Amino acid sequence: MKIVLYLIAALLALVVLVFGSQMVASETGEVVVLTSHGPDGPQETRLWVVDLEGIQYLRASPDSGWYQRLLAEPDATLERNGEARAYRTEARLALAAEINSLMQEKYGWRDAYIDLLLGGRDDAVPVALIP
Numbered sequence: 001m002k003i004v005l006y007l008i009a010a011l012l013a014l015v016v017l018v019f020g021s022q023m024v025a026s027e028t029g030e031v032v033v034l035t036s037h038g039p040d041g042p043q044e045t046r047l048w049v050v051d052l053e054g055i056q057y058l059r060a061s062p063d064s065g066w067y068q069r070l071l072a073e074p075d076a077t078l079e080r081n082g083e084a085r086a087y088r089t090e091a092r093l094a095l096a097a098e099i100n101s102l103m104q105e106k107y108g109w110r111d112a113y114i115d116l117l118l119g120g121r122d123d124a125v126p127v128a129l130i131p
Contacts, residue, residue, distance in 0.1 A: 087129040099126035
């Protein structure tokens with residue numbers, strides 16, 4: 001019985017460690033706040049951002065809630081460096097490899113760790129923010 005309790009405690013500690021390290025990884029570096037709109041009203045999502053040729057880009061999982069809201073209503077607000085601005089959002093699938101590379105370059109080990117937890121970013125959708 002003791003062995004079972006030790007195994008349960010070790011498993012619980014591992015879950016806490018993975019969850020905690022994921023929170024540290026995703027909340028360090030530059031984090032912006034996207035406000036998207038859905039049937040339940042405005043929703044805030046904390047995300048990473050990169051810049052390419054004067055355009056800001058986010059990266060979405062195709063099934064993420066915030067991305068699904070943008071598909072239904074592409075107008076959104078992004079808060080970056082304490083300043084909120086309105087944007088029209090647009091998926092730019094042709095830039096997926098370049099945006100993934102910029103995210104890796106900017107966020108380093110954090111991006112690699114989250115990538116490992118998610119099982120890859122091959123299906124990631126670059127989302128352009130058009131002023």
